[in-house]
Amino acid sequence: MSNKKDASKTKLFTASNIKCYCCGKMVPDEGFPVEIEGKKQLFCTKGCYNFSIEYKKFREGGKI
Amino acid sequence: MNAKKKNEIDIFTLEIIRSGLISLSREMGLAMSRTAYSVIFSEGYDFSCAIFDAKAEMVAQAEFNPVHLGAMAFAVEWCLKEIGIENLEPGDVVLHNDPFRGGTHITDFTIIMPVFDDKGNLVAIPANRAHLLDIGGKSPGGFGGDSTEVYQEGVTIPPVFIQKRGKPVTDIWKIILSNVRVPKPIYGDFQAMIGSLEIGKRRVHEYIEKYGVDTFQMYMEEIKNYSEKRIRSEIAKLPQGTYEAEDFLDDDGIKAQPIKLKVAVSVMGDTFVADFTGSDPQVEGPINATYGVAASQTYNAVFNLTDPYIPSNHGCFRAIKIIAPGGTIVNADHPAATFGGNVETSSRIVDVIMAAMSKVVPEKVAAGCYGTCHNCTGGGTDPRKNNDPFCWYLFREGGWGGRATKDGNDSLMDYVGNDMNQPIEVLENSYPWLLAKYELVNDCMGPGKFRGGMGTNYTIEFLNDDTRLNIITDKCNQAPFGLFGGLPAIPREECGHYNDIRVKMDKDSEFKHITEVFGAVSASKAASMRMPKGSTVELMTYGGGGYGNPLERDPKKVQWDVKNEKVSLKNAKIYYGVLLEPKTLEIDVAGTEKLRKEMLEGGKSIVK
Numbered sequence: 011m012s013n014k015k016d017a018s019k020t021k022l023f024t025a026s027n028i029k030c031y032c033c034g035k036m037v038p039d040e041g042f043p044v045e046i047e048g049k050k051q052l053f054c055t056k057g058c059y060n061f062s063i064e065y066k067k068f069r070e071g072g073k074i
Numbered sequence: 075m076n077a078k079k080k081n082e083i084d085i086f087t088l089e090i091i092r093s094g095l096i097s098l099s100r101e102m103g104l105a106m107s108r109t110a111y112s113v114i115f116s117e118g119y120d121f122s123c124a125i126f127d128a129k130a131e132m133v134a135q136a137e138f139n140p141v142h143l144g145a146m147a148f149a150v151e152w153c154l155k156e157i158g159i160e161n162l163e164p165g166d167v168v169l170h171n172d173p174f175r176g177g178t179h180i181t182d183f184t185i186i187m188p189v190f191d192d193k194g195n196l197v198a199i200p201a202n203r204a205h206l207l208d209i210g211g212k213s214p215g216g217f218g219g220d221s222t223e224v225y226q227e228g229v230t231i232p233p234v235f236i237q238k239r240g241k242p243v244t245d246i247w248k249i250i251l252s253n254v255r256v257p258k259p260i261y262g263d264f265q266a267m268i269g270s271l272e273i274g275k276r277r278v279h280e281y282i283e284k285y286g287v288d289t290f291q292m293y294m295e296e297i298k299n300y301s302e303k304r305i306r307s308e309i310a311k312l313p314q315g316t317y318e319a320e321d322f323l324d325d326d327g328i329k330a331q332p333i334k335l336k337v338a339v340s341v342m343g344d345t346f347v348a349d350f351t352g353s354d355p356q357v358e359g360p361i362n363a364t365y366g367v368a369a370s371q372t373y374n375a376v377f378n379l380t381d382p383y384i385p386s387n388h389g390c391f392r393a394i395k396i397i398a399p400g401g402t403i404v405n406a407d408h409p410a411a412t413f414g415g416n417v418e419t420s421s422r423i424v425d426v427i428m429a430a431m432s433k434v435v436p437e438k439v440a441a442g443c444y445g446t447c448h449n450c451t452g453g454g455t456d457p458r459k460n461n462d463p464f465c466w467y468l469f470r471e472g473g474w475g476g477r478a479t480k481d482g483n484d485s486l487m488d489y490v491g492n493d494m495n496q497p498i499e500v501l502e503n504s505y506p507w508l509l510a511k512y513e514l515v516n517d518c519m520g521p522g523k524f525r526g527g528m529g530t531n532y533t534i535e536f537l538n539d540d541t542r543l544n545i546i547t548d549k550c551n552q553a554p555f556g557l558f559g560g561l562p563a564i565p566r567e568e569c570g571h572y573n574d575i576r577v578k579m580d581k582d583s584e585f586k587h588i589t590e591v592f593g594a595v596s597a598s599k600a601a602s603m604r605m606p607k608g609s610t611v612e613l614m615t616y617g618g619g620g621y622g623n624p625l626e627r628d629p630k631k632v633q634w635d636v637k638n639e640k641v642s643l644k645n646a647k648i649y650y651g652v653l654l655e656p657k658t659l660e661i662d663v664a665g666t667e668k669l670r671k672e673m674l675e676g677g678k679s680i681v682k
Contacts, residue, residue: 027174027407029400035148035365036174039155061395065349068342069316 030054032062083296091281091293092300092385095134098277099123102202102270103136109269111262112207113504114467117496121204122146123270125278126186128196130154131388133294140377141178141420141490142203144370147388148176149184150201153233159196162188165240167268170233171209173224173364174408179416180228181206181216181467185236185264187271189278191287198294200274202267206260208465210253212602214453215465217544219327219599221360221411229253237268255453256465301389306344308380309393312435316340319430321422323403324551326359327414327599332552333357333403335422339430348372348427349397350404359599360546362406363415363423368398371423374489378424379431379438414546414599417447417469420490421548425555432557437478441520441619442554442562444472444529446547446573447491448615452605454541456506466505469493472573472615473519473527476560482527482618485514506537510610515617517642518572520553521649522560522620523627528640529573529615541605545588549573549616550598560620561649571597572616579609624650625670629661 028037031044031051041052044059053059102123110116122142124135130151135143152175153168162168171183186201209228212218221227231250235243251257281290317339322332336352356362363371369391376394377386384390398405403419406412425442432439448470455461469491474482487493498509511533519526550571553562563572569587575598576585587597594600605611632652635641637659646652651670653662 027400029365029405029407033396034398034400034405035369035396065340065342065347065395065397068340069338 028052030058032058082292088293088296088300091285091290092134092297094281095125095297096136096385098274099125099134099136101277102200102274103138105273106202106204106266106270110266111259113496113500114205114207115263115266117494117500118467118469119494120467120469120491121202121267123200123202123274125274126150126199126201127291127294128198130199131298132391133198133297133387135386137492139203139492140374141367141370141416142182143386144373144391145176145178145366146184146201146203147391148366148369149203150176150186150199152176153184153186156233157235162196163239164190165237166235167237167271168233169236170231172230172232173366173412175232176366177364178203178367178370179216179413180211180224180230181209182416183264183267185267185271187268187275189275191282195287197282197287197291198278200271200278202270204263204267205467206254206263207467208255208260208453210255213451213544214255214542215451215467215544217413217449217451217467217546218360218601219414219544219546219594219596220601221413222328222358223411224409227360227411227413236264255463297385298387298389301385301387302392304384305376305380305390306393308384309341309346309376310344312341312379314341314343315434317430317433319426321426321429322552323361323419323422324548324598325596326357326361327546327596328357328359330595333361335403335419335426337426337430339427345393345395346376347395347397348375350402351397351399353399353402353404356401356403356406356410360411361403361414361419361548362410362412363404363419364412365396365398365405367416367420368404368423369396371420371490372396372427375424375427378428378489379435414449414548417449417490418546418548421445421447421488424489429555436558439557440477440482441475441522441526441557441560441621443474443482443488443618444563444573444616445488445549445554446472446615447488448472448547448573448613450543450545450611450613452541452543454506454538457538458506464505466501468496468613470530470532470613470615471495472529473554473563473617475554475557475618476520476522476524476526476621478621479524481524482519484527485530486527508535508537509533510535514640515614516640517645518564518566519617519640520556520561520563520620521624521627521645522556523622523624524560525620525624525627525635526554526563526618529617532613533610534613535608535610536605537607539607543603543605543611544601545575545599547573547575547598554616554619556619557621559623561624562619563617564645573598574612574614574616576612576614577603577605577609578612579606581608585612625673629666633659633661
């Protein structure tokens with residue numbers, strides 16, 4: 011994590027309920043947005059987005 | 075890590091730093107326990123300590139509280155993201171307790187102290203999480219069994235500085251200490267937490283001095299990579315596929331209906347996935363788990379299913395994926411009440427994962443545990459100490475499930491907490507109590523080839539006149555399950571409950587359930603019950619489930635159980651088919667063989 015990020019992200023209000031479309035973890039900042047079926051969905055990271063595709067294939071009987 | 079750096083890794087140095095950081099986490103914990111004011115710190119060890127790197131990834135932890143340790147990672151990440159790394163300076167301390175920002179429940183505070191090198195770069199973050207006695211809210215000591223919002227459970231403190239450049243931020247201290255019922259011990263416990271972080275900081279500086287910043291950071295990265303390799307190789311040995319199970323909580327304290335947890339565990343190559351899709355929506359009462367709790371307890375289950383000697387850190391977490399849909403019992407949305415999610419729903423999360431995996435790795439799982447922290451809190455004023463206010467938090471141990479080669483543990487804190495017993499002498503000195511009874515409970519354990527462990531009966535008489543008592547427990551109605559022919563725990567004859575809470579309002583009356591005396595909806599969850607002087611509460615935990623057919627249990631083991639008053643003569647016969655001579659307790663070998671044959675062949679076995 012860089013030491014040189016500027017602008018504090020301190021939130022004035024309570025934690026939001028924005029959760030990752032794949033795992034459910036709360037997305038603390040802008041996350042990783044992906045358009046799915048015409049709607050913007052937030053993933054916590056790109057890795058979580060990639061995992062969601064692999065996992066879907068696995069549960070549908072495909073091989074990873 | 076690039077190839078050049080990999081070549082620079084010396085395995086001996088790696089092991090020295092890895093073990094050293096675990097030892098440091100233990101040292102931090104010991105410092106906390108020895109300097110704390112409250113009994114839950116000094117005796118109960120309801121805290122955890124760990125070292126994080128500059129990326130907020132856990133590098134080392136000590137063997138404290140599993141539900142804290144997994145979730146702490148999310149809390150440290152939140153602290154850094156909300157406050158901003160660029161705003162951190164040497165001597166700063168950040169505190170937070172928000173269950174929805176990587177917390178567990180609202181009395182669990184996470185405190186971090188960033189450590190910098192001489193150029194001002196963040197190198198490591200010693201952190202701890204601990205359960206404070208009280209953080210306001212409607213119930214003294216928390217755990218209001220009828221809370222419906224986190225606001226009723228206490229004061230939420232988002233990530234804030236409580237120390238800046240080595241100086242206390244007094245405004246924040248004033249806000250916190252004016253919102254708690256027992257500011258003195260809480261201030262002392264916070265100081266114990268900060269003191270333990272000072273030790274963490276001092277030792278990290280010693281590592282930097284000895285190895286240099288770059289080398290120390292390189293080894294911290296490699297420690298995580300090593301754990302990841304180890305756990306992935308263990309996961310890959312598990313049978314590939316998806317395994318499902320369900321388990322239930324008794325109720326949420328508001329409505330008397332069971333709540334379902336569902337899991338589909340997938341072993342996907344060298345990745346372990348716990349998918350809780352299909353679990354019930356979040357509930358009104360205080361047993362909602364946050365994502366941090368769901369993640370912690372999934373990690374906990376995986377560590378139980380794999381090699382327990384793998385150093386647990388962020389490297390392990392990379393191989394474990396949790397899918398916990400928002401708005402459900404395993405990942406509630408703000409502002410749900412969450413006190414019991416961390417201590418009750420968390421137990422169910424481990425149990426349900428174990429139940430799913432029992433189908434493919436029967437040798438690595440155990441039957442159902444008593445499955446609760448059996449939380450009892452409260453407060454009042456102490457007439458022995460000038461009517462000073464007091465709050466307490468008691469968690470009670472119980473019986474664990476039978477295993478493939480051994481009986482379940484007797485009277486041990488459940489796998490969520492790993493906390494220690496708070497000794498009677500210390501409790502009686504700290505609170506106006508008389509411990510009227512503390513004994514093992516016989517005949518409650520699930521019969522099996524390897525039976526469940528025993529629970530305990532812990533009875534407290536209150537010596538003051540203004541105690542308010544809160545309870546959050548579970549598995550009063552749902553039995554700890556048996557496995558592979560083992561039976562569930564045996565319910566109490568008089569009421570059919572397993573774990574149980576009863577009260578006696580004066581010395582001459584009978585014990586009754588809280589539903590009868592206080593009109594509670596639930597037998598296992600209630601808040602702010604007024605207990606007068608001379609009243610008594612009985613906290614009973616139950617046995618674990620059995621593993622394997624009880625008719626296959628060695629008769630000598632049954633005899634030993636009867637001799638030691640763990641199993642009655644009656645139950646030895648009914649459940650195990652073992653006949654003992656009532657006076658000498660010698661085994662009637664021929665009679666036992668005949669009875670067991672009849673029970674098996676004649677369909678009279680209890681086991682179907």
